[in-house]
Amino acid sequence: MADRPGPAIHTAGLAKRYGSQTALAGLTMTVSRGEVFGFLGPNGAGKTTAVKLLLGLARPSSGDGLVLGAPLGDVITRTRIGYLPELFRYQVWMRAREVLGLHARLARLPRPDRPGAIAAALTTVGLAARADDRVQSFSKGMQQRLGLAVALLGRPELVVLDEPTSALDPIGRHDVRQVIRELAATGTTVFLNSHLLTEVEQVCGRVAVIDRGRVIAKGSLAELLGGGAVRVRLTGLAEAELAGVGPFGPPQVADGWVSWRGLAADRVPDLVAALVAAGARVHAVEPVATSLEARFLELLGRP
Amino acid sequence: MSATLTIASLTWRELVRRRLVLALLGLTVVVIALTGWGFARVPGLHENGHRLTTGEVHTVAAELLILVLFMFSFVLALTCAFLAAPAIAGDLESGVALAVLSRPVRRAELFVGRWLGLAVPAIAYTVAAVTVEFWVAGWQTGYVPRQPAAAEAALAAEGLVLLTLALALSTRLATVTAAVVAVVAFGAMWMGGVAGAFGAAFHNAAITTVGTVTHLLLPTDGMWRAATFAAEPPAFASQAGAHAGAGAFQAAAGPTPAYLAYVAGWIVVGLGLGLLGLRYREP
Numbered sequence: 236m237a238d239r240p241g242p243a244i245h246t247a248g249l250a251k252r253y254g255s256q257t258a259l260a261g262l263t264m265t266v267s268r269g270e271v272f273g274f275l276g277p278n279g280a281g282k283t284t285a286v287k288l289l290l291g292l293a294r295p296s297s298g299d300g301l302v303l304g305a306p307l308g309d310v311i312t313r314t315r316i317g318y319l320p321e322l323f324r325y326q327v328w329m330r331a332r333e334v335l336g337l338h339a340r341l342a343r344l345p346r347p348d349r350p351g352a353i354a355a356a357l358t359t360v361g362l363a364a365r366a367d368d369r370v371q372s373f374s375k376g377m378q379q380r381l382g383l384a385v386a387l388l389g390r391p392e393l394v395v396l397d398e399p400t401s402a403l404d405p406i407g408r409h410d411v412r413q414v415i416r417e418l419a420a421t422g423t424t425v426f427l428n429s430h431l432l433t434e435v436e437q438v439c440g441r442v443a444v445i446d447r448g449r450v451i452a453k454g455s456l457a458e459l460l461g462g463g464a465v466r467v468r469l470t471g472l473a474e475a476e477l478a479g480v481g482p483f484g485p486p487q488v489a490d491g492w493v494s495w496r497g498l499a500a501d502r503v504p505d506l507v508a509a510l511v512a513a514g515a516r517v518h519a520v521e522p523v524a525t526s527l528e529a530r531f532l533e534l535l536g537r538p
Numbered sequence: 539m540s541a542t543l544t545i546a547s548l549t550w551r552e553l554v555r556r557r558l559v560l561a562l563l564g565l566t567v568v569v570i571a572l573t574g575w576g577f578a579r580v581p582g583l584h585e586n587g588h589r590l591t592t593g594e595v596h597t598v599a600a601e602l603l604i605l606v607l608f609m610f611s612f613v614l615a616l617t618c619a620f621l622a623a624p625a626i627a628g629d630l631e632s633g634v635a636l637a638v639l640s641r642p643v644r645r646a647e648l649f650v651g652r653w654l655g656l657a658v659p660a661i662a663y664t665v666a667a668v669t670v671e672f673w674v675a676g677w678q679t680g681y682v683p684r685q686p687a688a689a690e691a692a693l694a695a696e697g698l699v700l701l702t703l704a705l706a707l708s709t710r711l712a713t714v715t716a717a718v719v720a721v722v723a724f725g726a727m728w729m730g731g732v733a734g735a736f737g738a739a740f741h742n743a744a745i746t747t748v749g750t751v752t753h754l755l756l757p758t759d760g761m762w763r764a765a766t767f768a769a770e771p772p773a774f775a776s777q778a779g780a781h782a783g784a785g786a787f788q789a790a791a792g793p794t795p796a797y798l799a800y801v802a803g804w805i806v807v808g809l810g811l812g813l814l815g816l817r818y819r820e821p
Contacts, residue, residue: 290640293820310642318640322633326548328555340544341641385637 243268243393243424244289246300249307250448251284251293258284260448261298266441268392271415271425273439275432275531281448282428283321286397289426290318303393314343317391321398321428323382327371331362331381334370335388344389356384359414375402383411387418394418397428412438436527444534452534460530464523465503466494472515481509494523541647542654545638549625549655559659562617566667570674573606577678592680599681600771604787606671607693607769610664611762614697615724618660622704623717625652626816631713635821645816649709653809656701664694681771688792689768695801696761700724702805703756706812709819727752731759732786739784757801764793 244266251259259281266272276282287293291308305312325334335353357363360380379402400408415438418425429435443453477486483506486493553559580598583590629635668690676682707716734749753760767789
């Protein structure tokens with residue numbers, strides 16, 4: 236399969252409406268090849284709709300996009316994509332190995348490569364010992380592991396994981412994070428759709444946050460978590476005078492600290508110098524560590 | 539094409555794994571054995587102290603055979619409806635379709651694969667079961683239908699029509715709804731066909747039209763009539779007289795080539811509508 240240049244995913248104004256209901260309103264984003272991209276949002280935000288549009292499972296109402304350089308819905312490109320749906324269901328009457336065999340054929344893996352690819356996928360998700368058991372005997376967590384194996388089958392270039400740990404215990408979640416890191420290490424692009432923020436925080440390089448069908452923030456985790464927010468304990472300046480100190484954005488005063496968000500690290504000395512020049516006595520300067528959860532709630536306007 | 543065959547093979551394997559094939563074959567063997575026992579009694583029947591003549595044995599055997607064929611027709615229709623209804627809708631409802639359609643599988647391949655996976659076993663079952671039944675009846679009574687192969691083909695076509703309807707419905711309706719609509723449609727068309735047959739026998743144009751319309755709307759009864767005609771004795775029409783064909787289990791004439799072409803066209807259009815229904819359905 237000839238590879239096409241360009242990002243793994245690029246969308247421009249991708250929208251989906253069901254009657255008067257807007258499920259996705261103008262999604263514009265780019266996911267580079269080889270990165271682990273987190274797609275965050277509360278339940279019903281439009282995340283799964285976006286995934287369905289990317290995979291050609293639904294048609295956009297407007298907008299367009301490219302996946303691995305091909306237009307949305309391109310059938311052949313799906314040979315290079317692995318997908319774990321949020322609603323993971325496989326033929327319960329089949330054995331795990333047979334489910335993977337079915338998907339190996341559907342994914343058009345060359346026949347000689349299939350046994351090796353199936354064994355590798357089962358081993359990766361920890362199901363090698365249950366390969367010949369019927370799916371109906373699997374717990375929900377094991378079915379999700381099987382779904383992950385299906386998504387990883389044949390080492391696709393892009394792996395789309397929709398809430399991949401929703402049915403897993405802490406060990407399973409740890410294993411999935413490990414799998415994602417290994418995928419990233421081999422240059423596989425991972426599109427992680429999740430509302431489990433700690434999970435995203437641990438594996439994703441960049442994220443987009445979506446709410447009510449709209450992207451409300453996107454960027455690297457560092458940018459999203461405050462972009463070098465800094466807080467300063469100072470005396471000698473009234474609150475009203477702080478706003479006039481340099482082009483550092485609006486200060487926020489709380490608990491005896493004054494903080495600035497979105498300040499690059501190399502501008503912190505300039506801020507301190509400006510404060511001193513304005514007559515302030517600076518007692519402490521420290522970066523503000525914001526958790527993704529706190530930032531997420533802040534973006535959604537929910538304290 | 540490869541994906542189509544993969545889906546067809548998946549469908550067939552599911553029928554085997556879920557023991558449907560085993561159950562159907564087991565019951566069919568029992569039915570054929572019981573009806574064989576019944577056919578074996580026919581030559582020994584007496585009327586007013588006299589054994590039946592060969593012609594009378596053949597007439598009784600023909601009537602019994604058509605009754606048995608109707609049972610096969612009914613079993614085939616219900617089996618096709620209840621297998622085809624969940625074939626697409628079940629996957630859409632359960633989420634299995636999400637995993638399958640995210641592969642390089644066109645929706646047309648999924649639909650045609652499902653259809654093939656059900657149609658081939660349905661045809662094979664019909665031909666095998668009816669061939670054995672004809673052989674058993676012939677062995678025990680000496681009766682040979684007018685056109686055995688045509689009867690098998692007509693019954694298989696009846697199954698394909700209902701299979702196509704249920705599968706097309708399953709692209710837009712819930713599993714249960716698709717199955718119920720298909721079965722009710724089958725029953726209604728059968729009733730309409732019976733009414734039409736009486737209308738034709740008694741030269742009532744309005745009632746005859748009911749039969750014609752039902753045969754066009756859903757040609758299941760049209761194909762049942764074709765199977766009936768093919769299974770009758772060659773001299774049935776002359777023996778039955780003016781009211782030949784008046785009833786559920788007899789036919790005065792076989793299908794015209796134009797009607798057979800219409801049935802083939804109906805199946806093609808049904809497949810097309812099913813493809814259209816699935817094309818715009820989101821899993």
